[in-house]
Amino acid sequence: MRATGRRWSEDVVKGVLALFALVSVATTVAIVVALLLPAVDFFSQVSLREFFTTTDWAPLFSPARFGVLPLVAGTLLITVVACLVAIPFGLGAAIYLSEYARPRTRRILKPALEVLAGIPTVVYGYFALTFVTPQLQALGVPVGIFNALAAALVMGIMIIPTIASLSEDAMTAVPQALRDGAYGLGSNKLQVSLRIVVPAAVSGIIASFVLGISRAVGETMIVLLAAGGMPNLTFNPLEQVQTMTAFIAAVGAGDAPHGTVAYNTIFAVGLTLFVMTFAMNLVSIRLVRKYREIYE
């Protein structure tokens, strides 16, 4: 019989797996550092006040202006409109799938929803530009060829599967006992769904919303193709806007010489974007923890 000593092979496996986990942390740190260094260089030449409070963004023109607010407004406008589409439809789909749908319907509908998630974003972008915008114009909506509305609508559609999937998982995880108890007390299905299940699953639902919002904020291709390339400080979705991500993509693809202030705008805007999504994630973790219900 073998002596039960320390099994070093187990330690090796543990070490390797821990290494894999650390890689993701290390990558995040590396990204922050890669953004931070040129951004610091940028802010040594452009004041934080000018960057965050002035409203004209024209870093490649002379005289160069560095007010990032038009880009931030563009990002927020598109994110808000996209969420106005994605959240009702996503949550509604999730409630239907979790509470109302028969198993067979669920088997068909859930994969269909996943297909939406699998469509490449560049395809979504061209869909917005070549189908949604002309349709909007045909309906009489006064939009030009580049507009925030088409991009935001399509982005909302893209995010629906994210929200639906995660919310549905959260709702399915609610113990049947809670529902049965409510039925026993005389509730109908709608009351059970909205008053019992959704509040019980609210932690997961909020997490899905935040994930959806993060995707909207960080999405590049759809806005690059369909929302426009002109920074515009507005909250009117019928106008064209340029988001932070679209700006980074446009300047990155062009050829501003390395090391110049114009080039470093990429990193300054990138850092701003990173901080925004990071803050959102922190808020989300807080909320999720606060509302989490642990069953059994």
Added chain:
Amino acid sequence: MTHRPLTFAALLLALVLAAAGCGGGREGAPARDGGAGEAPAGDASGEQLSGRIVADGSSTVGPFTTAAAEQFQRRHSGVQITVGVSGTGGGFSRFCRGETDLSNASRPIKDEETAECEENGVEYVELQIVNDGLSVVVNNENDWAQCLTTDELRRIWEPGSEIGNWSQVRDGFPDVPLVLAGPGTDSGTFDYFTEEIVGEGGASRSDFTASENDNVIVQAVSGNRGGLGYFGLSYLEENEGRLRGVAVDAGEGCVEPTSETVQDGSYTPLGRPLFVYAKKGAFERREVQEFIRTMIDDNETIARNALYVPLTDEQRTKAHDDLEAAIGEVGS
């Protein structure tokens, strides 16, 4: 029997690989040479060149170089030619760092760029390779702006311009919002237009859709009734039907942008030469020499096919002489 799925998968994989191997083939291999057999023609001496040529720069000149590459690859299919369109400025950045063999430019090289090339030891020769007209374009539904004066264009495009509506451009123009599109600041077309129209290179208002990708400009102008943009004549001719070119009046009357008016100089001030800058170090490779010779000798054909304005005989002779002199220096 238990290996059925595995066998099937293996067969499928083999089939796919075979198909990939048999398909494809050489880009630009002519299918039209009346069944003359598989072997491509080669050049006059029957020699088949191979190698790689890298070009980058102006998006206005890019399509011409690409068309020249296609022409060249009919005789020398083993030569890979890649043409980037980072913009004239971007192209020079790469060129002066030695990253490219040829730099396409829609304006002459600037002093700072010459200095950078010198610093990095990149010697070059400037060749006027084809002519172009910078055309001002409007939406098809725009029936009021048939001709614009250079003064009106200046007032629209100068820095700080407040003109946001066609009615502000000229009395009698309708109340339609002006939607502007044009090349980005890295573009030679941008430099040239601002120099000629606004009076100072690089001076322009900033609230327009700026893109190095001329197709974005086409989209912006053709998709908005009040659209106004500018780019090279070749893009106007290519997109005939999607948008309309505007005649420009520089004080001598309205002149339409066409090949003829550009060549005879009447389309001013927006008729302009386009350039290719070639790295002398690249002349050690035969294929580079031959490619540029093709661009000059077959200039008329290539230009007409690609919708550019060919060089005049004088200009072609000069380009030919400049090229041969530069090659002579390197000692082919």
